[in-house]
Amino acid sequence: MLTKLTGGIVYDPANKVNGKKKDIYIEDGRIVSKPRNVEPDQEYNIGGKIVMAGAIDLHTHIGGGKGNIARMLMPENHRIDPVAHTDIKRAGTGHAMPSTFTTGYRYAEMGYTAAFEPAVLPINARQAHMEMGDTPMLDKGGYVMLGSDDFFLRMMTANKDQQAINDYVAWTLRATQCVGIKVVNPGGISAFKFNQRQLDLDENNTHYNVTPRQILKSLATAIKELGISHPLHVHGSNLGVPGNIQTTLDSIVGVEGLPMHLTHVQFHSYGTEGDFKFSSGGAELAEAINKNNNVSVDVGQIMFGQTITASGDNQRQYANHGISSPNKWVCMDIECDAGCGLVPFKYKDQNFVNALQWAIGLEIFLLVKDPWRIFLTTDHPNGAPFTSYPHLIRLLMDKSFRNDMLATIHPEAQKMTTLGAIDREYSMQEIAILTRAGAAKIIGLENRGALGKGDFADIAVYTENDNREKMFEKPDYVFKDGELVVKEGEVVKVVWGTTHIVRPDYDKSIEKDLKKYFDRFMTMKVGNFTISDDEITEDGRGSLTVHPTVGEKV
Amino acid sequence: MTEITEVPSPFCGMGTDDLTIKVNGVSIKVSKNGCEVNTAAFEQAITDTSPRVDGKEVSLKQAVTRASEILRNANQPVIGGCATDVNGMRALMALADGNGAVVDNMNFTKARGNFLALQDSGWMNTTLAEIKNRCDLFVVIACDLEVFAPRFYQRYLWNKESMFLDDTSAREVIYIGKAPSGKASTSPKKTKAQVLECADADLPEVLAVLRALIKENLVVAEQVGGITVADLQVIADKLKAATYGVVTWSASTLDFSQAELTVQTICELVKEVNASGVRCSGFPLGGKEGDQTANQVCGWQTGYPARMRFSSDIPEYDPFLYDINQMFDNGEVDALVWVQAFNSSAIPPTGGKIPTIVVARSGMRFKEEPEVFIPVGTPGIDHAGHAYRLDNVVAIRLKKLRDSGLPSTAEVLTAIEQGLVS
Numbered sequence: 001m002l003t004k005l006t007g008g009i010v011y012d013p014a015n016k017v018n019g020k021k022k023d024i025y026i027e028d029g030r031i032v033s034k035p036r037n038v039e040p041d042q043e044y045n046i047g048g049k050i051v052m053a054g055a056i057d058l059h060t061h062i063g064g065g066k067g068n069i070a071r072m073l074m075p076e077n078h079r080i081d082p083v084a085h086t087d088i089k090r091a092g093t094g095h096a097m098p099s100t101f102t103t104g105y106r107y108a109e110m111g112y113t114a115a116f117e118p119a120v121l122p123i124n125a126r127q128a129h130m131e132m133g134d135t136p137m138l139d140k141g142g143y144v145m146l147g148s149d150d151f152f153l154r155m156m157t158a159n160k161d162q163q164a165i166n167d168y169v170a171w172t173l174r175a176t177q178c179v180g181i182k183v184v185n186p187g188g189i190s191a192f193k194f195n196q197r198q199l200d201l202d203e204n205n206t207h208y209n210v211t212p213r214q215i216l217k218s219l220a221t222a223i224k225e226l227g228i229s230h231p232l233h234v235h236g237s238n239l240g241v242p243g244n245i246q247t248t249l250d251s252i253v254g255v256e257g258l259p260m261h262l263t264h265v266q267f268h269s270y271g272t273e274g275d276f277k278f279s280s281g282g283a284e285l286a287e288a289i290n291k292n293n294n295v296s297v298d299v300g301q302i303m304f305g306q307t308i309t310a311s312g313d314n315q316r317q318y319a320n321h322g323i324s325s326p327n328k329w330v331c332m333d334i335e336c337d338a339g340c341g342l343v344p345f346k347y348k349d350q351n352f353v354n355a356l357q358w359a360i361g362l363e364i365f366l367l368v369k370d371p372w373r374i375f376l377t378t379d380h381p382n383g384a385p386f387t388s389y390p391h392l393i394r395l396l397m398d399k400s401f402r403n404d405m406l407a408t409i410h411p412e413a414q415k416m417t418t419l420g421a422i423d424r425e426y427s428m429q430e431i432a433i434l435t436r437a438g439a440a441k442i443i444g445l446e447n448r449g450a451l452g453k454g455d456f457a458d459i460a461v462y463t464e465n466d467n468r469e470k471m472f473e474k475p476d477y478v479f480k481d482g483e484l485v486v487k488e489g490e491v492v493k494v495v496w497g498t499t500h501i502v503r504p505d506y507d508k509s510i511e512k513d514l515k516k517y518f519d520r521f522m523t524m525k526v527g528n529f530t531i532s533d534d535e536i537t538e539d540g541r542g543s544l545t546v547h548p549t550v551g552e553k554v
Numbered sequence: 555m556t557e558i559t560e561v562p563s564p565f566c567g568m569g570t571d572d573l574t575i576k577v578n579g580v581s582i583k584v585s586k587n588g589c590e591v592n593t594a595a596f597e598q599a600i601t602d603t604s605p606r607v608d609g610k611e612v613s614l615k616q617a618v619t620r621a622s623e624i625l626r627n628a629n630q631p632v633i634g635g636c637a638t639d640v641n642g643m644r645a646l647m648a649l650a651d652g653n654g655a656v657v658d659n660m661n662f663t664k665a666r667g668n669f670l671a672l673q674d675s676g677w678m679n680t681t682l683a684e685i686k687n688r689c690d691l692f693v694v695i696a697c698d699l700e701v702f703a704p705r706f707y708q709r710y711l712w713n714k715e716s717m718f719l720d721d722t723s724a725r726e727v728i729y730i731g732k733a734p735s736g737k738a739s740t741s742p743k744k745t746k747a748q749v750l751e752c753a754d755a756d757l758p759e760v761l762a763v764l765r766a767l768i769k770e771n772l773v774v775a776e777q778v779g780g781i782t783v784a785d786l787q788v789i790a791d792k793l794k795a796a797t798y799g800v801v802t803w804s805a806s807t808l809d810f811s812q813a814e815l816t817v818q819t820i821c822e823l824v825k826e827v828n829a830s831g832v833r834c835s836g837f838p839l840g841g842k843e844g845d846q847t848a849n850q851v852c853g854w855q856t857g858y859p860a861r862m863r864f865s866s867d868i869p870e871y872d873p874f875l876y877d878i879n880q881m882f883d884n885g886e887v888d889a890l891v892w893v894q895a896f897n898s899s900a901i902p903p904t905g906g907k908i909p910t911i912v913v914a915r916s917g918m919r920f921k922e923e924p925e926v927f928i929p930v931g932t933p934g935i936d937h938a939g940h941a942y943r944l945d946n947v948v949a950i951r952l953k954k955l956r957d958s959g960l961p962s963t964a965e966v967l968t969a970i971e972q973g974l975v976s
Contacts, residue, residue: 082868
């Protein structure tokens with residue numbers, strides 16, 4: 001079937017199309033060139049409407065055990081946002097940590113067609129995939145967490161060569177069916193199990209005598225040498241600690257030019273100046289990003305209101321439990337693999353720290369120059385639920401709106417930020433880069449996030465509106481793999497996306513060491529740990545899409 | 555005859571996956587690493603192979619049609635048991651959502667203390683591999699662990715090697731409340747567990763005093779529930795001197811009114827040991843017969859654990875109101891679906907008073923024959939699947955061991971759901 005979208009204004013940065021009126025043809029789920037002498041079977045007249053690829057969220061906690069603990073912990077937060085079933089949609093709940101079906105529908109209803117879970121514990125990867133398997137409308141994938149797992153740390157202590165580390169990283173990616181590697185508070189989750197309550201970049205894990213800097217270097221090298229597209233996805237040391245901007249800057253130096261993605265960098269850009277000993281490191285961070293082409297970031301913007309922070313970083317989550325609101329929280333040590341911490345937060349605009357966090361995130365957005373190396377996230381649900389993205393886009397695109405909001409926050413925080421003096425407004429094309437083309441590129445998704453010939457027809461169509469929040473919260477149409485799935489902001493067809501993965505090669509001899517390790521120390525057999533393809537595909541909905549890897553010796 | 559190794563068990567809650575099983579046609583023999591719980595559960599023979607309606611054998615299609623008809627005509631259907639694998643639970647949720655049913659896991663009341671404590675103040679917990687490699691002090695509150703999980707000590711405490719302990723046999727075990735019924739907790743060096751016995755009714759007070767001592771609050775009493783405060787002080791000191799203490803309890807054995815407050819005391823005392831500067835973790839027991847699986851799937855699909863309802867088209871959770879036993883007593887239910895794919899002796903609680911559809915493991919013997927009985931395969935024996943371990947983090951991949959021809963829970967419940975609209 002041939003479908004034609006007629007007369008839209010297309011923003012397709014991957015193909016250097018910037019606001020040009022252009023017809024789009026879709027056949028068999030892909031975008032095709034204008035066919036000769038064939039009339040479309042279906043035509044959508046979208047004259048003057050804005051057309052972009054489907055949006056891609058490269059960092060959102062949508063699948064895995066900690067998210068489900070977050071759900072269980074907050075029944076009162078679901079009660080305020082119940083979602084009834086319809087003829088085609090399942091019932092569910094919002095708000096901070098929505099149920100899986102609701103997550104999929106709400107993403108699609110904003111024009112998103114893919115979302116990536118950034119903290120898959122290897123031992124919990126099965127659950128992450130099962131939850132994402134129950135998340136409709138979206139393509140998905142996971143970044144699997146390494147760096148505090150005892151197998152890796154034992155290798156580091158034993159000075160195993162880089163090749164062996166690479167083999168372990170590749171094996172983990174395959175065994176857990178993931179698309180990238182995440183490191184969370186490198187070595188710090190393990191350190192907490194040895195009762196170290198903090199861990200600086202150059203501080204030893206007391207048991208392993210390994211520092212976070214060494215872990216970053218080792219994993220970043222592995223990714224480069226294995227040829228995994230997505231750079232090492234780094235949740236740095238000292239999250240939330242005043243003064244951690246220095247740790248972040250040191251981490252950038254520490255990775256020695258290797259590709260690195262610093263995630264929710266807002267939480268890692270704090271200074272210690274001022275009366276409250278808490279200040280913005282936004283400008284310093286942005287300067288470092290502007291200078292270092294090997295580094296990309298997503299922001300992890302906070303928004304005011306109730307949410308819950310869900311993190312693998314049990315060390316920092318434990319440190320922050322005293323400010324949980326409501327006062328209930330969970331920390332877990334998990335399977336000699338990682339950990340997790342759930343701490344509900346209520347960000348308040350009249351709280352100095354929260355207000356400044358809000359401003360720091362926006363400073364970073366506006367001061368980082370290259371839109372291909374910065375991404376739009378709230379670290380859902382940690383900074384705010386993903387449903388606040390349209391509001392965030394308005395803050396970026398509309399200076400007067402931004403300054404109006406700035407004028408309402410804690411007065412001391414207003415004094416401590418340069419936000420009011422920043423004139424930049426994001427263009428439509430830049431938003432398309434942050435939320436589409438750039439995200440597809442940095443994850444290494446082939447033929448996604450773009451609207452050229454041969455690309456998958458994941459498309460969002462919006463009606464131009466000066467109020468960008470209104471515009472981006474309700475697309476006229478969303479197509480997923482060429483099918484109309486959302487109309488006027490409502491799901492009209494439920495579909496199931498693919499799971500993006502990579503399968504780098506490795507030397508199979510690592511499996512002997514792993515078998516021995518699992519038999520001696522773990523609580524399951526290594527053969528039962530590995531996730532088979534049919535676990536994702538046997539329900540008839542799921543599928544796997546393997547992206548290529550081309551390694552390069554460092 | 556085929557031999558299958560590294561078989562995971564959905565029955566013991568531990569996710570034990572080192573069983574060796576011999577399969578001969580449809581007969582199963584656990585030849586290695588069985589235990590009192592797993593061996594019997596795996597070896598149980600298939601007796602029913604055909605569905606029944608009103609006691610008469612019928613085709614699967616006829617049974618499904620009748621089940622759908624009962625549910626279509628019900629004003630307040632409930633789905634109980636909820637003992638199945640992940641796919642079974644997914645189908646159960648879809649059926650409940652489509653039919654406006656209550657979903658109530660059969661062990662929810664027993665686990666309720668944990669949910670109430672979690673949702674009120676939270677906890678700091680750990681998982682099996684951490685215990686196996688780190689735990690140097692293990693405190694058991696008011697439960698008989700070796701009856702609950704016969705191989706627990708052998709696999710997770712008296713394991714020969716650990717990554718962080720030089721000598722696992724030097725681990726210390728303390729019981730508060732009940733004494734252990736056997737010797738599993740005695741160390742390989744023959745060191746017996748220390749036992750501080752008290753009556754269940756005294757547990758809240760005993761644990762409150764232990765918590766007060768950990769917090770270094772003044773305790774004036776000299777004894778509580780028959781235990782001297784001096785003895786409790788020794789335990790408080792040990793918890794604060796341990797490298798990685800673990801406190802375990804089973805909400806199901808805290809069988810007294812407002813036991814959630816006792817669970818909360820345990821969770822808070824663990825937090826307070828951490829606040830004093832050393833590590834300590836809780837470890838709630840439970841999770842047999844798919845309890846964790848039910849709560850996990852219900853959790854990610856609705857945001858709530860498995861005592862909730864779709865009666866108003868939205869998910870609603872109430873840990874007390876949607877107890878189906880209470881709903882029966884109040885006359886609030888007019889159809890029951892009972893799902894129990896693991897344990898054929900766990901029969902539906904209604905005794906035939908309301909129209910009942912049973913989707914259960916072959917061999918279930920009823921006091922009153924239900925309207926519809928559909929025998930289904932057992933996850934991990936008759937079909938592949940997923941089940942959660944008690945620590946709620948690890949999902950195990952269950953294997954298909956034999957070809958019994960029995961349908962899965964998911965197949966049956968999906969067919970019933972599809973029949974709702976016809």
